[in-house]
Amino acid sequence: MSSSKIPIFILGATGYIGGSVLTRLLAHPNSQTFDITALVRSAEKAQRLQAFGINAVTGSTDEKEKLEALVLQAHVVLSMASADNFPAIQTVLSGMKKRHDALGDVPILIHTSGTGILHDDARGAYASETIYDDMKPEQIEALPATQLHHNLDLAIEEADKAGYLRSYIVFPGTIYGVASGPFVEAGIQHPFSVQIPGLTLAALDRGQPGMVGKGLAIWPHISLDDVVDLYILLFDAVLTNPENVGHGREGYFFVENGEFRWYDLSKAIGEALVEAGLAKSSEPTSFSDEELIKYAGSMEMGNGMGTNARCRANRARALGWKPTKRTEDLFDSIKPGVEALMKAMQVK
Numbered sequence: 001m002s003s004s005k006i007p008i009f010i011l012g013a014t015g016y017i018g019g020s021v022l023t024r025l026l027a028h029p030n031s032q033t034f035d036i037t038a039l040v041r042s043a044e045k046a047q048r049l050q051a052f053g054i055n056a057v058t059g060s061t062d063e064k065e066k067l068e069a070l071v072l073q074a075h076v077v078l079s080m081a082s083a084d085n086f087p088a089i090q091t092v093l094s095g096m097k098k099r100h101d102a103l104g105d106v107p108i109l110i111h112t113s114g115t116g117i118l119h120d121d122a123r124g125a126y127a128s129e130t131i132y133d134d135m136k137p138e139q140i141e142a143l144p145a146t147q148l149h150h151n152l153d154l155a156i157e158e159a160d161k162a163g164y165l166r167s168y169i170v171f172p173g174t175i176y177g178v179a180s181g182p183f184v185e186a187g188i189q190h191p192f193s194v195q196i197p198g199l200t201l202a203a204l205d206r207g208q209p210g211m212v213g214k215g216l217a218i219w220p221h222i223s224l225d226d227v228v229d230l231y232i233l234l235f236d237a238v239l240t241n242p243e244n245v246g247h248g249r250e251g252y253f254f255v256e257n258g259e260f261r262w263y264d265l266s267k268a269i270g271e272a273l274v275e276a277g278l279a280k281s282s283e284p285t286s287f288s289d290e291e292l293i294k295y296a297g298s299m300e301m302g303n304g305m306g307t308n309a310r311c312r313a314n315r316a317r318a319l320g321w322k323p324t325k326r327t328e329d330l331f332d333s334i335k336p337g338v339e340a341l342m343k344a345m346q347v348k
Ligand SMILES: NC(=O)c1ccc[n+]([C@@H]2O[C@H](COP(=O)([O-])OP(=O)(O)OC[C@H]3O[C@@H](n4cnc5c(N)ncnc54)[C@H](OP(=O)(O)O)[C@@H]3O)[C@@H](O)[C@H]2O)c1
Pocket: 011, 012, 013, 014, 015, 016, 017, 018, 039, 040, 041, 042, 059, 060, 061, 062, 080, 081, 082, 083, 084, 112, 113, 114, 115, 171, 172, 173, 174, 175, 176, 190, 192, 193, 194, 195
């Protein structure tokens, strides 16, 4: 490694978000100055990533010593593997502290959380009027630590406060769009997001779309391209002008460019499936408790699709982020997204 290069460590490089961010880092005008390492679970994918100039190490975040040693070598850590793996983030933080203690460096952590932290218990019964503003950290501080993902955010914020790293946390809403690019083509990266494909597969299975309760609650959305734009903008800003970017408590970035009602989303999925001859009705009906467990893994996760998580990405916009895709683009993306998912699943 040349000492002039910036050591960057990536978690989640094969993922929907992480693979897209990595693609853009490789196309970055300064990419020659990056020394990128990624921890990848599949040995085969690690090997394929190496052909792209990535120092891909096979392993899991469960391998504490390996993870800590990799973090120790990095000035920038991009955490895009899990918003919920608390032991993994503890290891990342301890590696960053060791780096600070050994070298005096103040490494940078950009972590991916999600607007799930804002969720209420609406169960689809109503649209909330509460809208969170990321320029008002006190509003976020009022959230209980038990909110989804939030134990990790708080541990990261604490580490920033202790001064051994600078943290920036991004909170995307529902991300939409099918990922594309060299890593998808090489079979390295997951092309699909979580919520819309999940609702699509549930609708396919039950013959019509489902929703939690009446589907009246509201969530933010954002296109994958706009999410990646923010990552790169933030990455550039914290490397070149860190004094201009809030961190820790002031470094929470919501990522949204509009909102949707769960009913409308499910209805659009239903229409795409009916058009493809794969569902009997486009009209969403309420999921039963058994269905929530079947399709989401648990009642809690299932009910997440009936919560409100309304917010405004004011901090990212103040940094110069200009998302281009809007609510109409979300709905325009449903039909091609459903078609791509059906093709990938070989559903006819
Ligand atoms: N997609 C969204 O709409 C959205 C919105 C807000 C927040 N988020 C959050 O962002 C994070 C990433 O989302 P995503 O959609 O990109 O998910 P994804 O496609 O499933 O990607 C997850 C990535 O993390 C890797 N990974 C998971 N556990 C690991 C472990 N123990 N050790 C090493 N690598 C591990 C996966 O590797 P493998 O290839 O081996 O599976 C994959 O590269 C999640 O926490 C999610 O909750 C997502």
